[in-house]
Amino acid sequence: MQLHNTLTNKKEAFAPLDGQTVRMYVCGPTVYDHLHIGNLRPLIVFDALRRYMERFKGWTVRYVQNVTDLDDKLIARSADTGTPVEALAERYTDAFFSLLHTLHIEEPTQSPRATDHVAGMISLIERLVEKGYAYARGGDVYFRVAASAEYGKLSGRRAEEQEAGARIAASEIKENPLDFTLWKAAKPGEPKWDSPWGEGRPGWHTECVVLSREYLGDTLDIHAGGSDLIFPHHENEIAQAEAVGGKPFSRFWLHNGLLSFSGDKMSKSLGNFAYARDVLERFDAETVRYFYLSRHYRKPLDYSEEGLIEAQKALARVRTMIDEIRSEPEPSTAEPLSPEGGAFAASLAAHRARYLAAMDDDLNTVGAIGAIQEIVSETNRFRASAAPGDRPALKDAIALVRELGEPLGLFQERAEGPAGIEDDLMRLLIDLRATLREKREFALADEIRDRLAALGITLKDTAQGTIWTT
Numbered sequence: 001m002q003l004h005n006t007l008t009n010k011k012e013a014f015a016p017l018d019g020q021t022v023r024m025y026v027c028g029p030t031v032y033d034h035l036h037i038g039n040l041r042p043l044i045v046f047d048a049l050r051r052y053m054e055r056f057k058g059w060t061v062r063y064v065q066n067v068t069d070l071d072d073k074l075i076a077r078s079a080d081t082g083t084p085v086e087a088l089a090e091r092y093t094d095a096f097f098s099l100l101h102t103l104h105i106e107e108p109t110q111s112p113r114a115t116d117h118v119a120g121m122i123s124l125i126e127r128l129v130e131k132g133y134a135y136a137r138g139g140d141v142y143f144r145v146a147a148s149a150e151y152g153k154l155s156g157r158r159a160e161e162q163e164a165g166a167r168i169a170a171s172e173i174k175e176n177p178l179d180f181t182l183w184k185a186a187k188p189g190e191p192k193w194d195s196p197w198g199e200g201r202p203g204w205h206t207e208c209v210v211l212s213r214e215y216l217g218d219t220l221d222i223h224a225g226g227s228d229l230i231f232p233h234h235e236n237e238i239a240q241a242e243a244v245g246g247k248p249f250s251r252f253w254l255h256n257g258l259l260s261f262s263g264d265k266m267s268k269s270l271g272n273f274a275y276a277r278d279v280l281e282r283f284d285a286e287t288v289r290y291f292y293l294s295r296h297y298r299k300p301l302d303y304s305e306e307g308l309i310e311a312q313k314a315l316a317r318v319r320t321m322i323d324e325i326r327s328e329p330e331p332s333t334a335e336p337l338s339p340e341g342g343a344f345a346a347s348l349a350a351h352r353a354r355y356l357a358a359m360d361d362d363l364n365t366v367g368a369i370g371a372i373q374e375i376v377s378e379t380n381r382f383r384a385s386a387a388p389g390d391r392p393a394l395k396d397a398i399a400l401v402r403e404l405g406e407p408l409g410l411f412q413e414r415a416e417g418p419a420g421i422e423d424d425l426m427r428l429l430i431d432l433r434a435t436l437r438e439k440r441e442f443a444l445a446d447e448i449r450d451r452l453a454a455l456g457i458t459l460k461d462t463a464q465g466t467i468w469t470t
């Protein structure tokens, strides 16, 4: 398959280095708030890539995504709300995993928390200092960009350009305005760890280097995230990883385009903003996925209510076909396939090939969805005149739509029906119970759990949030 590599700015043939396991790292959430709709794009897009590789390419994907639970934003939010950093991080980590579940996004193979790996970050910074790539100043440690000959190779920014951009942020402390922070000295009241440079905490750019190398090794197959991370985050990751590892950090760098909001840049202060969970109250998971995957992942995507309504209609067309064919009665006697039925069955293979070609072409989900919609059109045309003996061919068409929809997380659910509502109702009760527990209304929270248990439904609190089973 071909993937566009930001590092070379070209589409290149992709296969995992060892031929079997794709080592993939996707920058994860900073857990200081609920996710907004812009955050959903990399989650959905790279979930589709992972699933396609697993289902159709025969590779195993080791998908590692960090949870940033120590960060300036968390500290600021904690100061604003009076909630301790750890409690905030826990609340929004739970909300993140609950959102993955709602959106039918597969959980990462591993989701390391930054705070569990501070020792590893300190030792990486120590090695950078030893090798002359970093220096300590006043309790902080900075990366020495001048020591990294290839700095700027991912973003394509030349050193002079960057210097002009960074001038505003220049400080007396740094040797060069481009030098970035690896370790920050603690201010009073902030979370802190002991280090050779005094109490403080590691910077975000170091976190991803340490976590990806720890779980996936020196060279990743794919490092992915939003295109807003190319500079400085990913550029700074490469500089550190290659300085200590002496090997290419990641073979492929994949970046999704950003989201605009009805034509404007998304901004909380301008009101051009939506939380993912609010959108999911009005549109189901498949509609939201359909909307995001209806545009190529590298292009900018404009979020709009109309776009979601269109996705809902397009999805309904497929679901209606599936439901109608399923509800047709089985013929009572076995009849042979008609010649037209035979031709229809044979045409399905060509649509499957089109889908595969699109997905292999830099995850062209637009073409892939187009191929699926073409199956629906052709099936609907054929159904009008199908003979009773053609029923197996119609059932094959449904099976194919569901098979091709699986990596996209589409067409697995019925339009309506008990299954969808049941899950929605259970999410409602689980969220209600979580709110009660936050308010320390433990008796009521326990009553919800106990009465569900009496109905044969078990709630289980896991590290990834509460799940239910019958």
Ligand SMILES: [Zn+2]
Pocket (backbone or CB within 6 Å): 026, 027, 028, 208, 233
């Ligand atoms: Zn990262």
